[in-house]
Amino acid sequence: MRAAPLGALLALACWCAGAAAQLPAGPAQDVASIERGRALLANRHETGCVLCHVVPGFAAGGELGPSLAGVAQRGAAAQLRQRIADARQFNPHTIMPVYGNVSGLQSVAPAYQGQPVLSAQGLDDIVAYLMAVAR
Numbered sequence: 001m002r003a004a005p006l007g008a009l010l011a012l013a014c015w016c017a018g019a020a021a022q023l024p025a026g027p028a029q030d031v032a033s034i035e036r037g038r039a040l041l042a043n044r045h046e047t048g049c050v051l052c053h054v055v056p057g058f059a060a061g062g063e064l065g066p067s068l069a070g071v072a073q074r075g076a077a078a079q080l081r082q083r084i085a086d087a088r089q090f091n092p093h094t095i096m097p098v099y100g101n102v103s104g105l106q107s108v109a110p111a112y113q114g115q116p117v118l119s120a121q122g123l124d125d126i127v128a129y130l131m132a133v134a135r
């Protein structure tokens with residue numbers, strides 16, 4: 001595992017309890033794309049998902065979080081999206097970074113302030129991949 005990208009990601013997120021969970025409103029602009037979702041999942045610098053999760057369709061995966069195998073069967077797409085957007089809604093103490101929310105974050109580098117790690121489109125694309133492949 002490479003330390004720098006994960007460290008950068010963790011700096012973006014603050015897992016302090018009680019942060020207001022305001023998710024980005026509005027639909028994504030494009031039809032969700034499994035291919036784009038796969039690319040986002042694979043991107044260790046932008047998302048780091050595979051640093052912490054075993055993800056179906058990827059040879060290598062991390063073990064800080066649960067395997068995402070079967071995640072498509074554990075709930076609806078909307079719930080999956082919420083988990084990825086802001087895992088604090090389900091566990092205020094989670095170590096999973098916040099991807100779709102900017103409230104309650106601390107120590108965000110100036111260049112990244114005010115923008116979530118993933119756009120609404122990016123969230124939809126990742127959910128499309130997981131709903132199709134992680135069964």
Ligand code: HEC
Nearest residue numbers: 047048049052064065066071083084091094095096097126
């Ligand atoms: C720093 C490690 C880390 C990173 C990076 C990370 N996660 Fe997680 N994730 C976790 C942990 C730990 C959990 C367990 C839930 C908790 O902490 O409450 C989790 C839970 C989840 C769950 C719920 C799993 C279930 O069984 O219901 C999903 C879905 C998920 N992560 C997707 C993602 C996606 C997609 C990305 C990248 C955009 C990502 N995670 C990045 C650590 C991480």
